Amino acid sequence: MSTFKELGLSEQILATLSANGFDKPTPIQTQAIPLVLKGHDLIGLAQTGTGKTAAFGLPMIEKLLADGRRADPRNIRALVLAPTRELVNQIATNLRLFVKNTPLKIGLVVGGVSINKQTEQLARGVDILVATPGRLLDLVARKAVTLTQGRYLVLDEADQMLDLGFIHDLRKISKLVPKNRQTLLFSATMPKQIAELAGEYLTDPLKVEVTPPGKAADKVEQYVHFVPGKDLKTQILKQSLTSNPDGLSLIFSRTKHGAEKLMKHLDHVGFKAASIHGNKSQNQRERALKAFRDGEIRVLVATDVAARGIDIPGVTHVYNYDLPEVPDAYVHRIGRTARNGRDGVAIAFCTPDEIRLLRDIERLMGIEIAVASGEAPADQARPSKGRGGRGNGQHRGNGGERQGGNQRGNQRGKRPAREPAAAGFAGDELLREDRPQKHERRDHRAAGHGHQDARSEGNRNHDAKKHHGRPGPKHDGRRQEPGNRREDGRGMRRADNRGRQG
Numbered sequence: 001m002s003t004f005k006e007l008g009l010s011e012q013i014l015a016t017l018s019a020n021g022f023d024k025p026t027p028i029q030t031q032a033i034p035l036v037l038k039g040h041d042l043i044g045l046a047q048t049g050t051g052k053t054a055a056f057g058l059p060m061i062e063k064l065l066a067d068g069r070r071a072d073p074r075n076i077r078a079l080v081l082a083p084t085r086e087l088v089n090q091i092a093t094n095l096r097l098f099v100k101n102t103p104l105k106i107g108l109v110v111g112g113v114s115i116n117k118q119t120e121q122l123a124r125g126v127d128i129l130v131a132t133p134g135r136l137l138d139l140v141a142r143k144a145v146t147l148t149q150g151r152y153l154v155l156d157e158a159d160q161m162l163d164l165g166f167i168h169d170l171r172k173i174s175k176l177v178p179k180n181r182q183t184l185l186f187s188a189t190m191p192k193q194i195a196e197l198a199g200e201y202l203t204d205p206l207k208v209e210v211t212p213p214g215k216a217a218d219k220v221e222q223y224v225h226f227v228p229g230k231d232l233k234t235q236i237l238k239q240s241l242t243s244n245p246d247g248l249s250l251i252f253s254r255t256k257h258g259a260e261k262l263m264k265h266l267d268h269v270g271f272k273a274a275s276i277h278g279n280k281s282q283n284q285r286e287r288a289l290k291a292f293r294d295g296e297i298r299v300l301v302a303t304d305v306a307a308r309g310i311d312i313p314g315v316t317h318v319y320n321y322d323l324p325e326v327p328d329a330y331v332h333r334i335g336r337t338a339r340n341g342r343d344g345v346a347i348a349f350c351t352p353d354e355i356r357l358l359r360d361i362e363r364l365m366g367i368e369i370a371v372a373s374g375e376a377p378a379d380q381a382r383p384s385k386g387r388g389g390r391g392n393g394q395h396r397g398n399g400g401e402r403q404g405g406n407q408r409g410n411q412r413g414k415r416p417a418r419e420p421a422a423a424g425f426a427g428d429e430l431l432r433e434d435r436p437q438k439h440e441r442r443d444h445r446a447a448g449h450g451h452q453d454a455r456s457e458g459n460r461n462h463d464a465k466k467h468h469g470r471p472g473p474k475h476d477g478r479r480q481e482p483g484n485r486r487e488d489g490r491g492m493r494r495a496d497n498r499g500r501q502g
Contacts, residue, residue, distance in 0.1 A: 002024060002025075003024065003025070004017055004022065004024075004025055004029075004058075007025060007029070007030065007033040007034055007037075008033070008034055008037050009033070009058060009059075009062060010062055010065070012065070012101075012102070013058060013061065013062055013098070016097075016098060016100055016101065017058075017098075020097055022054070025051070025054075026050055026051035026054075026055075026210075027046075027050070027210040028044060028046040028050045028051055028052055028055045028208065028210045029051050029054050029055045029058070031044075031055075031208040031210065032044050032055040032056065032059075032184075032208055033055060033058055033059050034059075035206050035208070036055075036056060036059035036060065036182070036184065037059045037062060037063070039182060040182075040204075040205070040206045041182060041183045041184065041202040041203050041204065041205040041206070042056075042183075042184045042185070042202075042205055042206055042207075042208065043185050043186075043187075043190075043198055043202065043205050043206070043207040043208070044056075044184070044185070044186040044187075044207075044208050044209075045186075045187060045188070045189075045190055045207070045208070045209040045210070046186065046188065046209070046210045047188050047331065047332070047335055048157070048188065048311075048332055048335050049311065049335050049336075049339045050210060052156065052186050053090075053091050053094040053095070053156075054094065054098070055186075056080075056154050056156075056184045056186065057091075057094065057095050057098055058098060060078055060128070060152050060154070060184075061095070061098055061099055061102070061104065061128075063152075064077055064078060064104060064127055064128070064152075065102060065104065070103075070125065070127075071105075071125035071126055071127055071149060072125050072149060073123055073124060073125045074122055074123055074125065074143075074144060074145050074146060075125050075145070075146055075147070075148065075149045076107070076122075076125070076126055076127070076128070076129040076145065076147060076149060076150050077126075077127045077128065077149055077150065077151060077152070078127065078128040078129070078150060078151065078152035078153075078154070079128075079129050079131065079136075079147060079150050079152065079153050079154065079173075079177060080095075080128065080129070080130045080131070080154040080156060081131060081132070081133055081136070081153075081154065081155050081156065081161070081170070081173065082130065082131075082132065082156045082157055082161075083132065083133075083157050083160045083161040083163075083164050083166065084132065084160075084305055085110040085111065085112060085132065085282055085285070086276075086285070086289070086305065086310060087156070087157060088108060088109075088110050088130050088131065088132055089108065089110070089286070090310075090311050091130050091156065092106055092108040092130040095128055095130065099127075099128075104127040104128065105124075105125075105126045105127050105128075106126065106127070106128050106129075106130065107121055107122060107126030107128070107129040107130070108121075108129075108130050108131070109121075109122075109129065109130075109131040109132070109135050109136055109139060110131070110132045110135055110282070111132060111134060111135045111138075112281060112282035113282045113283075115135070115138065115139070115142075115144075118135075118139065118144070119139065119142065119144040122139065122144050122145045123144075129145070133161065133166045133169035133170060133173060134166075134169060136173065137169055137172060137173065140176065146176075147173070147176040147177045147178075148176075148178065149178075150177040150178060150181060151178070151180075151181050151182065152181060152182050152183075152184070153174065153177050153181050153182070153183045153184070153201075154183075154184045154185075154186070155170065155183075155184070155185045155186065155187075155197075156186045157186065157187065157188065158185050158186065158187040158194055158197065159187045159188055159189045159190075159191060159194055159328070160188075160332075162191070162193050162194065162197075163326065167193065167197075170197065174201045183201055183202045183203070183205075185197070185198055185201075185202060185205070188328065188331070188332065189328050219338040219342065219343045219344060220334050220335075220337060220338040220344045220345070220346050221343070221344070221345045221346065221370075222334065222346045222347075222348070222367075222369045222370060223345070223346070223347050223348070223369065223370050223371070223372040224347075224348045224349070224350050224358065224369045224370070224371055224372060225347065225348070225349050225350070225371075225372050225373050225374055226350050226371065226373070226374030226375055226376050227349050227350065227351055227374055228351065228352065228374075229351070230351075233321065233349045233351070234262070234265065236349070236373075237251070237319060237321065237349075238266070238269065238271075240317075240319070240347065241266070241271055241298075241299060244316065244317060245298070246298075247298065247316035247317050248292065248295070248298060248300075248312065248314045248315045248316050248317070249298060249299045249300070249315075249316065249317040249318075249319060250292075250300050250302065250310070250315050250317070250318050250319070250333075250336050250337070251299065251300070251301045251302070251318075251319040251321050252301075252302060252303070252304065252318070252319065252320050252321060252322065252324070252333050253277075253301060253302070253303060253321050253322050254303070254322035254323075254324065254325070255303065255322075256277040256278050256279050256303055258321075258322065259275050259276075259277045259301045259302060259303050260275055260277065260279070260301075262275075262301050262321065263275035263299075263301040266299055266301070271298065271299050272296070272297040272298050272299065273297055273298075273299040273300070273301060274287075274288035274291060274292065274297050274299075274300055274301070275288065275300070275301040275302065276288050276289065276300065276301075276302045276303075276305060277302060277303040277305060278303065278305060288300065289310065289312075292312065293312050293314075295314075301321075304324065304329050304332075304333070310336050311339070312336070312339075313339045313342060315336050315337045315339070315344065316337060316343075316344060316345065317337065317344070317345045317346075317347065318333055318334045318336050318337045318344065318345070318346045318347070319346075319347050319348075319349075320333060320334075320346070320347070320348040320349065321349060322349075322354075323348060323349075323350060323354045323357040323358060323361070324357065325357065327357075327360045327361045327363070327364040327365075328364065330348075330361045330364075330365075331364070331365065333346075334346035347372070348369065350376075352377050355376060355377060
């Protein structure tokens with residue numbers, strides 16, 4: 001199917017999509033929309049930036065409009081859960097675009113802002129509520145909202161919600177939504193806990209997968225600088241930023257303190273920079289994102305709070321100033337560039353104490369990241385034999401620094417092979433011992449206080465003068481996925497591109 005009309009959407013929805021420039025569905029939308037319209041529970045595996053919000057939002061809106069009901073005061077008809085404030089804001093913004101010229105109301109609740117205003121919003125009832133788990137449970141405990149009319153439950157970026165410690169909150173919330181609901185789970189990866197969660201809360205779900213876990217966008221050029229220490233790492237970064245004055249650069253730091261310190265230094269030496277992390281208020285973070293999106297600042301320094309919550313098509317460069325502890329986070333970070341078919345560059349810095357992290361990333365992605373400069377420690381160099389598999393890849397740029405975008409070169413290399421409703425407020429008994437401030441802390445953690453932000457900053461950097469030679473070969477390896485099977489995990493049926501069970 002190549003058009004939204006072929007997916008079964010109404011003329012009203014089609015008109016809204018056309019008016020806002022949505023011409024052709026993405027692969028995840030093509031597969032998911034018909035299945036959701038038919039009422040199936042669904043597991044969707046896709047990276048951020050692939051159009052997941054429309055994949056679950058459009059058919060859900062279609063069904064809510066056809067139902068014709070309205071939510072009662074302090075109640076909802078559909079619930080979308082996401083792990084961070086930024087992602088909740090992004091989802092709500094997209095849904096509001098889709099419901100233009102309809103009577104549907106979109107609500108939004110996150111930590112870090114006035115809970116009283118959110119209580120007032122919910123008092124009138126909302127059709128689709130987008131929320132972080134902790135703040136939602138706070139509001140349920142205050143009897144500001146009940147979920148007894150919810151007929152749709154969406155868990156977006158489910159793997160990150162588990163990483164941030166929301167598993168117990170998700171279990172509580174799922175018990176507050178009626179059992180005769182349609183549940184949609186979207187995740188970039190499928191760890192064991194996600195499979196268990198799906199088996200527990202989804203009914204005979206179909207599974208669609210459009211991007212193999214651990215695979216970055218095809219148009220992201222990836223490079224790594226091997227560096228011995230932190231000061232010279234900063235020097236290389238500044239040199240690269242200077243070489244790309246017209247680009248929008250997103251820089252990831254492992255800690256809140258490190259992100260703020262780096263941002264202040266860059267701003268002090270003349271780069272227009274801002275930062276977002278868990279120590280920033282919601283208003284500060286929103287102002288920084290708006291300035292970055294509008295081009296008022298050219299550099300944004302962030303912790304992993306931004307790895308999945310930023311959707312800014314113009315990001316040209318992503319810098320991994322610190323490599324993440326979790327390999328999947330690298331894929332999400334570099335997914336902030338090369339969006340909507342554009343090109344992008346991802347540059348990583350790797351110190352001796354980060355070699356293990358780099359190797360974990362390469363194993364996950366099934367590639368060897370091209371070396372822009374420096375050398376890995378001899379005793380931890382990449383295996384040159386015995387990894388299997390061959391693949392061809394294109395390699396462009398000068399160490400990730402485009403110098404006006406004119407320097408390009410193609411090289412080939414090897415890659416390792418990859419293996420394959422009752423009235424009232426339901427659930428009071430579940431919440432009796434829960435304290436609102438406890439859940440507020442959970443939201444705060446999701447906004448940047450998670451386990452990744454809590455780790456200390458290592459010493460990482462290199463001599464900038466050594467980083468302008470042509471980098472080594474880049475290998476665009478793909479993991480070898482096993483063939484499609486009818487049964488996948490806990491009774492999950494795989495669906496083909498036409499939405500049929502396969």
